[in-house]
Amino acid sequence: MDDKIKKLIIKLAHRFPRKESALLPALSLIQKRNGCITEDDLMEIANIMNIPQARVFSAASFYTMLSLKKIGKYHIQVCTNVVCSLLDGESLIDYVSGKLGIQEGEVTPDGLFSIASVECLGSCGHAPAILINMAHYENMDLKKIDKIIDSLKKGEWRG
Amino acid sequence: MTNSIGEIENSPVIFIIGSNTTETHPVIANSMKRAAKRGSRLIIADPRKIDLTRWATRHYQHKVGSDIALLNSVMYEIIKNEWHDREFIKKYTEGFDELEKTVSEYPPERVFEICGIPADDIRELAMILGMAERVALYYTLGITEHITGTDNVKTCANLQMLLGNIGKEYTGVNPLRGQNNVQGACDMGVLPDVFTDYQKVSNPVVRENFARAWSVESLPDMEGTKIPAMFDGMLHGDIRALYLVGENVIMSEPNQSHTIKALEQLDLLIVQDIFFNETAKYAHVILPAACFAETEGTFTNTERRIQRVRKAVEPPGQAKEDWWIISELAKRMGYAMGYTLTEQIWEEIRKLTPSMSGITYERIEREGIQWPCPDLNHAGTCYLYCDNVFPCGKAKFQPAQWKPAAEVPDSEYPFVLTTGRRLWHYHTGTQTRRSAGFDDVFPEELIEVNGKDAGKLDIKNGDHIWVVSRRGRVRVKTWVTSRVSPGLCFMTFHFHEACANVLTNNAFDPVAGTAEYKVCAVRLEKEE
Amino acid sequence: MKNISLNIDGKNIKTVERKTVLNVARENGIYIPTLCYHPRTKQAGKCRICVVEVKGLPGLRVSCSLEAKDGMEVLTNTGRIIETRKMIVELYLSSGRHNCISCEGSGTCELQDAAYHLGIEKSSFPNMTKDIPIDTSSPMIIRDMNKCIQCYRCIAGCNDIAVNEVLDMGFRSSRMTVVCDTNKPMGKSSCVICGECVQLCPTGALTERKSATKGRDWETGKIKTTCPYCGVGCQMYLHVRDNEIIKVTGAEDTAPNYGSLCIKGRFGYDFVHSHERLRSPLLRKNGEFAEVSWEDALDFTAKKLLEIKKNHGPESIVGIGCARTTNENNYVMMKFMRAVIGTNNVDHCART
């Protein structure tokens, strides 16, 4: 964990009535910055917040947006729940998978992309939806996703 | 302990000085950690960053051997701010003026020079203790194993009396006894100056009473020799025979080479033990004893609770219970003890021991009872002095002056070595090192060295080094850790391969006869 | 405390307030199976097998967490309750590898008890077991997570009783499992091996490594005694089979430890059976130790002591007693030195 993140986490810890409330924000911060949470990160956070390591692991392994394994620079999450799949969301994941040549849970060799199917993203009114890192894309179709992936490959990304 | 283990969990303020509780009394430490988790303030004064500090509200890392200075300074601040319990002091104590005079020499600024704790931190500690409704104080050998051990204990007692923290629940002066029955051995009068119940041998009435009960004409009135003096006596030739029951003195006494020399002078060394330990090598006769699981009887724990010990298995080979061996010897020396069961012995004990008169095997069948328990209807005593009635009338403040340890670091021996135990082993290792698994968890002695010192000496974690004192040298693996502050090292006496007591100083407290295991000067040498 | 009366399965019961329905039922001989509840870790509400029905309350209620109230009418064995309990046992049987044949937990396993009482031989649900490698990294404890029923008792023991804070629940849904620190093997974690978790485990998921295959629970005698290590004086049971201590457990109903022990108390017992134990008196003859009979050893020692006493006086003899042995033994030692030798030269290591 670099000093900059560490300082941010210490700052976070002081924001809440109790230090340990900063656990989730701290884990999310590391996830966002580094794309995954390492064992060292877990131990460091436990140390900063003076809480047991097991409790930090318990939280880190509970929430789906946190990853203990390295994921791609662009983590493409496709909603596969009822509404999205009724509106053909599942073909999206097959398409992306084919386009990138990876299966769910895998990372492209260049480390750029990973794919995951996720439960509801709260976009049922604009289904189907995908989430790339923290950016929501709604009313998706194959054409749109093609364009997005291409622009990501070229490094032109707004998210 | 003046108070009980059961009170710990609900104590509002727990002050621990000189006790590495999680490692030496793990189950008591559990209560302390539970208390801390539910909101009690856990205050620790210890030269090392012991594991318990993880749960502590505050940790004051004072220098080894500076306890009296620190506590006197705390009392200085307490009196200055009038946080002391005037009513308690007036009603139940004497000697306050003397105390006030003594501690007046310990303003925090001066004490900072001695103990290394900034004056403001000392003030804070005084405030926490002084303003608390009740404080329970716990200590272990970190307080007693100094040449000023007795004064250290008195100073702890002074603090608690000053705050009126005696004779109430959740208070008290609570030494945590290190061995399963060290309390009992003391209570039983295995001390040079007292019979059971601390009845003085110098008292003719007491002697008369015991002589009658034991059917002997008279009993010796002269106070006997304490352990440290025994070894000196052997070296001088005054002492010719030593009957050693269950002690591995070569490992456990300080300054090992001195101990060996003394034992070599004896005409007769009787070693009665369960193992052929390091000391047995010097014996003339070795008598195999039964261990705790092979005998009936009682142990007395640190909170004065007398509990049953029961026979679960037969002793190996011809090993026998201690009482049987001793009474057989007595018989051959012309004195018939006539015991066939331990319960008979206990019945005799309770007749001669007023504070245990009410305790019978039957009564402690399910759960032990805490003495004093003067009669069969008495439920036992959770905390002492509940009516502020002290054995000596009024409780007396016994102020003490700080003085440095017998051996302090110098240019030749620049480090302070302090000793203690680890969770993973016990005492001289005779039991834990013969139980499977323990050597897997903690296979060899480690000396704790601070990273700064290690850096200066170019020692890496895991390197073997030589530790040298004026009395000997041992080769030991290093553990580079911030548990100790710069200038301080820590070792144990669990491993005969690298025993801290080769190095320790046999200077001892003149009153208690306790050696200064907690401080000696050493030098660290890199292995070539 | 206020007296209350309630009705369980048609039986009128008088008791006092602030008790759980489970405890009231048990005190009155009414069997309710439990898996996650333990008197020391208290209510948990996780396994849901202790469900009961209460008149006027919707759904089923877990009796371990339900306070008994005056006038309550409780049923503990309706069809719905039994059906739910059976489902729970079957869910466990299909999600874990609960094979009793050589399980160390057999005989003390609470899942086995529940299955027995409900008459369940095997689950009718599909087999969902995962093959989790057994964690043998700890020198004292074997962790077989295939037998874990996620009752949280070990976690409560580790965090709330022993406060070592090593265990917690990792992951979620059916992947949920107990983890040590950051999901390390137990032997590589910060576990201090107090064994609180083992003692609280209702199944064979956590067992004592050294006790494996040494004897079934029903084959052992349990002798209550006091721990031989530090001064806390923990009460414990020695489990004995064929004159051998094969296991130690904390005594849960007595002061001062109420079931807790540390690594030494719980696992440091086998020195008793060490082959290095002294088995015979030894006399030094020409610098070598030789086995002798008790008669010879005692005669020699007594003679020698008398001789020294005669030649150099009783003060030339000293005795060191033992802070490790019983009060009775110490008393006899003290008496021997004073009454037989005639000296007060007796001491022990009260100071180390």
Add this chain to the structure above:
Amino acid sequence: MNNILLSKKGIIDLHSLKKYIAHGGYEALKKALSMPPENIISMVIESGLRGRGGAGFPAGMKWKFLPKEREITKYLICNADEGEPGTFKDRQIMEFDPHLLIEGMTITAYAIGACRGFIYIRGEYDWIAKVLIRALKEAEDHGFSGDYILGTDYQFCIDVFRGAGSYICGEETALLESIEGKAGRPRLKPPFPATFGLYGKPTVVQNVATLSSIPFIVNNGPDAFKTFGKPRNYGTMLFGICGHVNKPGVYEYPMGTSLKKLIYEVAGGIKGNKGLKAVIPGGLSAPILKADEIDIEMDFDSLIAAGSILGTGGIIVLDENVSIPFVAQKAAKFFAHESCGQCTPCREGTNIIKFLIDRIAAGEGSLTDIEQVLRLCRCIKGSTLCAMGDTAAFSIETMVKKFRGEFESLVK
């Protein structure tokens, strides 16, 4: 309709404080701060406002359970963790009218005496969290939040707390655990949050739409609120209509509006003019309604009477081509994935249900599998630690029972 929650819908840049004030924003807060706190509570009780998060518990009553003592620390938490499939109503308020929520929270906090509040928003709503943070900053800068609110000595500050991917954190005690820095697993109740909430302190947890209704009640009085809806079910509801409809979206209508009307008039009817097969009326956990059951009023009580629940008001419309076993598969997958794992029936039960339904859907199941699913649902109901197990079982059981023929046609 847009009477209470979306009354300012369509105003550009409503999320800015200036616009919000220009349209009458924070008037209710001004009014509230001039009233004794207990009067606000009475007003809310009087209005009959019930929680919009799914359970429908009367909001004012919940507040009344809190200890009155001002010196006791209390917390107010806005539950913005909408994560149930079919549910996307709260984001409508937070995204476009964040100050409405802030105003509602500040009034509520004043009423119950809370000094600190959190908006617990699901992690996936990153951009909405940013909108809220910006709005909060603005509100604080202008004295509508933080210290000395509107010049009074009342203090209340709000933090946005982001979840990290867990449906169960919408359960109020799981949410509290999550803020306390733990895995979000529901607590055993009692004690309830009103006595033992965040950090063990009395706490009120309330849904976004509930809190956002408060300014209206304070401004216009309980009677005005009661002009919408029907007895025991007053006010309006945000209905999120999705699935096979022509105009999916979030619509505000009074409680008790006909489901048929919502589908066919409001949402423009079934996509592609197809026939209707079924409707899930309140988020995925609401038991499914067959096409012939949709002549029903959308309110708490009517839906319970019809064997379903109003839940979150998220209406999933399924056209005639939809395979119900497929929907059941998705639902089972969701519940098995989102089970916190804490209690046995939910953890193992949902996992086995998912396995069995997958097996049936793959054509490899048997009639026994259908029976086993029903047996599991029957036993899970009422025996789990929190309500999730109940709703999961109820939802799947209804699909299997009402469309049993479809399941049976798939088995060997």
